[in-house]
Amino acid sequence: MATKKPKTSAKSTKAKTTKPKTAAKTTVKPVSEAPKTKTVEKEEVKAKKKSCLSGFFAKKYEEKEGVLTVFKNPKFYGALIGEIIGTLLMTMLIFALTITGISGAFSQGAANIATYSIAIIAIYVAVHAFSGACLNPIVTVGMMASRRMSVIRGVMYIIAEIVGAWLGWLIINSFHLAGGETAYDIPTMTAVGEGQFWIFAMVELLGAIIIAFFFARAVKYKRSAFTFSAVVAGGIALAFFIGFVVSYVFINSLSGNFVFNPAIALMLQIFPTAGENFGEILGGICQALSIYALLPMIGGVLGFYLSDFTAKLTGEE
Numbered sequence: 001m002a003t004k005k006p007k008t009s010a011k012s013t014k015a016k017t018t019k020p021k022t023a024a025k026t027t028v029k030p031v032s033e034a035p036k037t038k039t040v041e042k043e044e045v046k047a048k049k050k051s052c053l054s055g056f057f058a059k060k061y062e063e064k065e066g067v068l069t070v071f072k073n074p075k076f077y078g079a080l081i082g083e084i085i086g087t088l089l090m091t092m093l094i095f096a097l098t099i100t101g102i103s104g105a106f107s108q109g110a111a112n113i114a115t116y117s118i119a120i121i122a123i124y125v126a127v128h129a130f131s132g133a134c135l136n137p138i139v140t141v142g143m144m145a146s147r148r149m150s151v152i153r154g155v156m157y158i159i160a161e162i163v164g165a166w167l168g169w170l171i172i173n174s175f176h177l178a179g180g181e182t183a184y185d186i187p188t189m190t191a192v193g194e195g196q197f198w199i200f201a202m203v204e205l206l207g208a209i210i211i212a213f214f215f216a217r218a219v220k221y222k223r224s225a226f227t228f229s230a231v232v233a234g235g236i237a238l239a240f241f242i243g244f245v246v247s248y249v250f251i252n253s254l255s256g257n258f259v260f261n262p263a264i265a266l267m268l269q270i271f272p273t274a275g276e277n278f279g280e281i282l283g284g285i286c287q288a289l290s291i292y293a294l295l296p297m298i299g300g301v302l303g304f305y306l307s308d309f310t311a312k313l314t315g316e317e
Helices: 004-050 074-099 106-131 137-145 151-182 197-221 225-250 262-267 278-314
Strands: none
Touching (some): 074 106, 074 151, 074 262, 137 151, 137 197, 137 262, 151 262, 197 278
16 A cells, blocks of 8 residues: 555646646737737838838849959950940941931931841840840949949940940941042031030930830840840830931931930040130030930939839839
8 A cells, every 4th residue: 555655646746737837828828929910910011111112222133243253254254345346336337327327318317227226136136145235334334223233343344335336436437548538427426506405415314214224124034135135226216216306306407416325425526626725625525424424324324223113113023
């Protein structure tokens, strides 16, 4: 009988210890559940409020890309060569169309724009796999501002685009010199007349917004070379057509004082070379930079931001 008593006492102690455990479980559940549901609801409300602009300025390129790493990548040099070749071809195309009469009759100018669009598609298809085919400082600045491209890559792209435009000008000019007196003159930008500054400035700004917006939308179709190139070429053609109509209707001239590419504009002699005094020459330089470089680059940034903001509102990834 003495050995049975401790067994019953062990059972009683086990029963005593299990009761408070079940009581603890029942007391913890209602206390822990209430605050969790409230915090989850608050987080969901905050997420909905921030969904429109969340990640808007986030990096869209490789975070490791920087000054110390980008030059170690062989593909980077291939991209620079692609930018040079593409901009070179675009420059030669602009000069060729200008020489053959883009400032002639309205029908002839429209036909040249159609030809230009087809040629642009071919150029972008050829080089888009190398560098993404920016081929325009307007697009490159927009890519940097929307954080699709690192600053060091963007700066090098702009330098490559200027070099490509310069090489294109050299090729066209060499044929001009070889032709002698019978050759057509190399086209240049005509001087902006009095009261026409804001007309040409707004045309360049609007055209840059259109080109940048179309390019940002075309990035979505980057895997299809032809679709990507067709969308970009459509934006460029639309910008040129608007500038063409504005020149014809509001200025009564088809002078073609628009190019929508700062690198090519530099090759079209936008800077004045003569003036009554230094102040007049400096003022002409500032005016040319504002119309053909500063405002178009601002338009490029606005075009990319407009595309990203619209995509955020519609929930597009």
